[in-house]
Amino acid sequence: MSDVPALVDHLFRRNAARITATLTRVLGADRLDLAEDVVQEAMATALAQWPFGGVPDDPAAWLFRVARNRAIDRLRRDTNFREKERAIVDAFTARAETGGRFSHELEDDDLQMMLMCCDPQLPPESRLALTLKCVCGFGVDEIARALLAKPEAIAQRLVRAKRFLRENTIELELPSRDELPRRLDSLLDVVYLMFNEGYSATAGDDLVRRDLVEEAIRLTEELTAHEATSLPKIHALAALMHLQRARLAVRVDAAGDMLLLDEQDRSQWDGDAIARGLQHFGLAAAGDELTRFHIEAAIAVEHLNEPANWPHILGLYDDLMQIAPSPVVALNRAVALAMVEGPEHGLAAAIPLANDLRDYIPLYSTLGELSRRAGDTERAREHFLHGAALAKTLPLKRWFEKQAMR
Amino acid sequence: MAKYLLLLRGDGHGLDNLSPEQIQNLIARYGAWSEKLRKTGKYVASDKLRDHQGRVLRRDDSKIVVMDGPYTETKEILGGYFAIEADNYDEVIDLVRDCPHFDFGTVEIREVEDMRRP
Numbered sequence: 259m260s261d262v263p264a265l266v267d268h269l270f271r272r273n274a275a276r277i278t279a280t281l282t283r284v285l286g287a288d289r290l291d292l293a294e295d296v297v298q299e300a301m302a303t304a305l306a307q308w309p310f311g312g313v314p315d316d317p318a319a320w321l322f323r324v325a326r327n328r329a330i331d332r333l334r335r336d337t338n339f340r341e342k343e344r345a346i347v348d349a350f351t352a353r354a355e356t357g358g359r360f361s362h363e364l365e366d367d368d369l370q371m372m373l374m375c376c377d378p379q380l381p382p383e384s385r386l387a388l389t390l391k392c393v394c395g396f397g398v399d400e401i402a403r404a405l406l407a408k409p410e411a412i413a414q415r416l417v418r419a420k421r422f423l424r425e426n427t428i429e430l431e432l433p434s435r436d437e438l439p440r441r442l443d444s445l446l447d448v449v450y451l452m453f454n455e456g457y458s459a460t461a462g463d464d465l466v467r468r469d470l471v472e473e474a475i476r477l478t479e480e481l482t483a484h485e486a487t488s489l490p491k492i493h494a495l496a497a498l499m500h501l502q503r504a505r506l507a508v509r510v511d512a513a514g515d516m517l518l519l520d521e522q523d524r525s526q527w528d529g530d531a532i533a534r535g536l537q538h539f540g541l542a543a544a545g546d547e548l549t550r551f552h553i554e555a556a557i558a559v560e561h562l563n564e565p566a567n568w569p570h571i572l573g574l575y576d577d578l579m580q581i582a583p584s585p586v587v588a589l590n591r592a593v594a595l596a597m598v599e600g601p602e603h604g605l606a607a608a609i610p611l612a613n614d615l616r617d618y619i620p621l622y623s624t625l626g627e628l629s630r631r632a633g634d635t636e637r638a639r640e641h642f643l644h645g646a647a648l649a650k651t652l653p654l655k656r657w658f659e660k661q662a663m664r
Numbered sequence: 665m666a667k668y669l670l671l672l673r674g675d676g677h678g679l680d681n682l683s684p685e686q687i688q689n690l691i692a693r694y695g696a697w698s699e700k701l702r703k704t705g706k707y708v709a710s711d712k713l714r715d716h717q718g719r720v721l722r723r724d725d726s727k728i729v730v731m732d733g734p735y736t737e738t739k740e741i742l743g744g745y746f747a748i749e750a751d752n753y754d755e756v757i758d759l760v761r762d763c764p765h766f767d768f769g770t771v772e773i774r775e776v777e778d779m780r781r782p
Contacts, residue, residue: 268688271683301684305682309698309712311711311712395684395685396683396685397683398681400683
């Protein structure tokens with residue numbers, strides 16, 4: 259026992275996820291609830307004991323041991339358990355003794371949990387909530403704050419998703435080689451959604467949202483390091499995230515107000531994140547699969563240049579519209595088009611998108627900015643005020659109001 | 665210098681539905697508080713007492729009766745204790761003031777009677 263309260267950052271969150279994954283792997287997907295319950299009990303026990311007895315030498319192993327024992331205690335009440343008891347206890351022992359279980363590596367248990375939570379048969383928003391709960395170790399309230407939902411709604415979503423998994427997941431095994439790519443695409447979509455929820459801070463609790471960005475990057479990094487998932491497209495996603503994250507801290511000025519890309523102090527960009535992003539970008543070039551992540555990463559790389567090569571960026575958005583068309587991509591393409599052919603052309607491409615993107619706040623900053631550049635100050639003002647009315651955070655509202663006054 | 669016992673009680677209220685991150689943060693707060701206590705040199709010992717079990721014994725006529733308890737009437741449970749050394753109650757109160765335990769329960773302070781100094 260140590261006197262010093264030296265707990266690694268996010269140790270509980272990480273281990274909540276890892277222990278749940280291991281318990282679920284051994285006990286079966288239909289026992290996910292039991293796994294979650296005993297993990298919560300283990301954490302509560304730590305809270306009751308450690309303040310008096312001190313932090314154990316290996317806190318992660320302690321938590322695992324307590325959760326495992328609780329799980330076995332509960333299962334003993336189940337008569338079906340008796341015949342399986344030996345096998346289950348052996349499986350736990352084997353996992354506890356490898357010792358590597360508490361390293362930073364992504365292990366099969368964790369990957370399987372991720373794939374299970376991202377089952378393509380679940381609705382996307384359920385996949386994200388379940389991933390945050392079971393893979394990232396977030397609490398229901400934290401998920402609600404991060405996703406701007408009511409805790410009750412998140413709890414409901416989780417219950418339904420888990421019921422679906424209980425009824426439909428037979429074995430918690432890695433999918434076959436043929437099945438893995440499809441399952442992996444769903445997983446990557448969820449991780450990217452997690453990143454974007456955190457990155458596009460249009461509302462919500464800043465601290466929790468930063469956690470989403472860091473979690474998404476951590477999961478992607480771990481995926482690139484696992485032999486089954488070390489794929490070029492995952493390196494592309496990692497590159498994209500790191501390069502965007504590099505600018506995260508400088509997107510606001512000292513007063514907390516938003517800054518556009520060309521107003522940012524480039525010397526303040528995070529050099530380590532850029533280096534990491536470029537490294538992944540290099541690794542993404544292997545293979546012959548060109549994904550949306552490759553193109554989006556290439557765009558992020560191009561934005562590092564001063565001045566940016568806008569015809570090249572426009573070409574990349576054209577490519578992106580080919581393989582992953584969406585109104586948001588079309589809006590970004592309109593910005594590039596405006597830079598290449600003039601604001602009138604950009605506006606002509608952006609205005610028809612208003613139908614699909616009515617509540618998408620960046621639409622109004624784009625329309626406002628392009629109108630202003632086209633010399634239509636009155637229209638620009640209208641767009642910015644519209645954005646201000648939609649903005650859910652004070653800094654964003656202030657930013658739109660400032661633009662409208664210019 | 666006298667010895668004091670700090671009895672940390674709580675009914676577990678406010679501890680439901682904490683996220684793993686919140687639990688870790690709380691443990692870190694308790695850790696920081698007890699670390700500070702140790703640095704002052706006033707810390708003597710601390711222990712967690714087991715929840716939801718315990719026996720109360722009393723004599724009924726000539727027979728000793730054993731009862732589960734002692735918290736049959738109240739939900740309040742004794743979580744654990746800290747033993748510290750201090751000059752007087754005021755000093756103890758100052759040491760306890762920033763204990764994170766007040767988020768959930770109470771701290772009772774009792775001076776240990778010193779038999780050598782009647």
